[in-house]
Amino acid sequence: MLKKRIIPVILLKNGVIVQSRKFLRHQLIGTPTASVERLSNWNSDELIYLDISQKSGYDLNRSDLNHPEFENISDIVKLVSRKCLMPLTFGGGIRTFKDIELRISGGSDKVSVNTLSFEKLDIIESAANTFGSQAIVISLDVKLVDNKYILFKGGRMQSDVDLNSHIKRCQDVGVGEFIINSMDRDGSGIGFDIDLINRVCDQTSLPVIALGGAGNWEHFSEVLTKTNASAVAAANIFQHTENSYFNCKQYLYDSGHNVRMPGDLTCINKNI
Amino acid sequence: MIGIINYGSGNFTSVFNALKTISNDVLEVNSASQLEICSHIILLGVGAFGSAMKKLIGLGIIEQLHEEVIIKEKHFLGICVGMQILADYGHEFGGAKGLGWIHGEVTKFNFEEDLKLSLPHIGWNEINNYHNNRLYKGINDNDPTFYFVHSYHLTLVDNYSTNQLTFCKYGYHFLASVSQGNIHGVQFHPEKSQKNGLQLLTNFCDF
Numbered sequence: 038m039l040k041k042r043i044i045p046v047i048l049l050k051n052g053v054i055v056q057s058r059k060f061l062r063h064q065l066i067g068t069p070t071a072s073v074e075r076l077s078n079w080n081s082d083e084l085i086y087l088d089i090s091q092k093s094g095y096d097l098n099r100s101d102l103n104h105p106e107f108e109n110i111s112d113i114v115k116l117v118s119r120k121c122l123m124p125l126t127f128g129g130g131i132r133t134f135k136d137i138e139l140r141i142s143g144g145s146d147k148v149s150v151n152t153l154s155f156e157k158l159d160i161i162e163s164a165a166n167t168f169g170s171q172a173i174v175i176s177l178d179v180k181l182v183d184n185k186y187i188l189f190k191g192g193r194m195q196s197d198v199d200l201n202s203h204i205k206r207c208q209d210v211g212v213g214e215f216i217i218n219s220m221d222r223d224g225s226g227i228g229f230d231i232d233l234i235n236r237v238c239d240q241t242s243l244p245v246i247a248l249g250g251a252g253n254w255e256h257f258s259e260v261l262t263k264t265n266a267s268a269v270a271a272a273n274i275f276q277h278t279e280n281s282y283f284n285c286k287q288y289l290y291d292s293g294h295n296v297r298m299p300g301d302l303t304c305i306n307k308n309i
Numbered sequence: 310m311i312g313i314i315n316y317g318s319g320n321f322t323s324v325f326n327a328l329k330t331i332s333n334d335v336l337e338v339n340s341a342s343q344l345e346i347c348s349h350i351i352l353l354g355v356g357a358f359g360s361a362m363k364k365l366i367g368l369g370i371i372e373q374l375h376e377e378v379i380i381k382e383k384h385f386l387g388i389c390v391g392m393q394i395l396a397d398y399g400h401e402f403g404g405a406k407g408l409g410w411i412h413g414e415v416t417k418f419n420f421e422e423d424l425k426l427s428l429p430h431i432g433w434n435e436i437n438n439y440h441n442n443r444l445y446k447g448i449n450d451n452d453p454t455f456y457f458v459h460s461y462h463l464t465l466v467d468n469y470s471t472n473q474l475t476f477c478k479y480g481y482h483f484l485a486s487v488s489q490g491n492i493h494g495v496q497f498h499p500e501k502s503q504k505n506g507l508q509l510l511t512n513f514c515d516f
Contacts, residue, residue, distance in 0.1 A: 144322035169356035298452040
């Protein structure tokens with residue numbers, strides 16, 4: 038039986054890993070590759086990197102991090118993918134076909150796009166044809182405004198495109214998955230927006246990844262029980278607690294959810 | 310020498326990186342002559358059947374590939390679309406002819422509407438019938454999962470007895486891998502399947 042996926046999300050801002058709160062406040066927590074091997078060894082089902090840099094350039098000239106500087110995102114993609122024996126998605130800052138190509142040829146399996154899905158659907162269509170539908174994930178950044186779910190573009194700008202018709206348009210050009218990024222729940226730790234997840238799942242036959250709001254393992258369980266989402270993703274919770282991914286998997290596995298077995302804790306820090 | 314054919318398919322880097330962790334003799338192959346020095350050949354692929362076939366033809370190595378794999382019987386592993394194009398015919402995007410090494414056709418998942426299953430079939434799924442198959446030696450019996458990403462799968466004309474087949478269930482049982490003598494094909498991505506995937510690639514390299 039197809040397992041439900043539990044996916045850690047790593048947020049990059051100008052070349053370093055950060056924590057995010059409501060898409061606004063970002064706190065530095067480490068270098069781009071710090072978590073990759075650890076998560077791979079813990080049998081993480083996948084890994085999503087979201088680049089939320091607002092300015093271009095990755096002039097990470099911080100000697101205190103003892104880490105090489107990055108000229109551009111494709112250096113980061115290459116470095117991460119070398120250590121990543123699991124499916125890898127890169128999102129953020131993708132504006133052209135070339136941007137998609139760079140990430141995929143660098144070793145990313147999929148790209149997640151947001152802005153492009155509002156502005157240039159034809160690019161998304163040709164990317165789906167070239168790299169396959171499975172390589173194109175659409176990020177739906179959604180916020181509740183006056184009791185209505187509103188799509189946001191580039192994390193800042195309110196879009197006037199209706200959620201349902203946007204899902205349909207993306208589906209029609211051949212995308213492979215949707216990731217729901219609940220802006221209200223981002224970094225809140227109060228749980229996922231179950232209503233929003235169900236609305237999106239009702240609108241599409243494509244796999245849906247839920248993101249935004251995880252504060253404890255029960256929140257993951259809630260998504261698996263109450264929605265048809267194919268995957269549950271989270272950022273902060275996997276970054277700041279010890280053995281977090283392992284513990285999450287163990288909890289869900291022991292609760293009888295249809296997830297893959299947690300990895301072997303003894304594998305940690307060893308090559309598998 | 311393990312040769313990995315690079316015809317511009319997206320996941321070349323991933324496969325190359327995974328092989329690098331288990332062997333020092335890995336070669337990026339993009340010309341016919343390079344195939345001659347390989348003892349093992351890996352053909353990968355993501356995307357559509359027809360475009361993969363077209364790129365392979367464009368590389369001008371099909372004749373040599375036939376020589377090495379069919380005549381000289383070198384060990385061959387096809388991954389995902391690299392497995393699918395072993396078939397006679399693929400029905401994706403209008404259809405295209407395949408290599409025809411394994412008799413069958415590649416068709417889209419076709420399940421009952423009320424199952425409400427999404428396509429592509431993305432994620433970790435269990436395979437069965439893998440015991441006594443050398444490709445799967447040492448696979449974790451408690452967790453025989455591999456990573457799948459596809460909407461099409463290979464259906465054999467005839468599950469002849471000389472073939473070793475494994476299956477996976479998504480709506481129904483479909484072909485997860487086929488071994489026919491020196492030719493192996495896997496629908497899943499061993500290069501993305503962590504421990505089990507590395508084990509399978511190691512087994513293949515040990516042939």
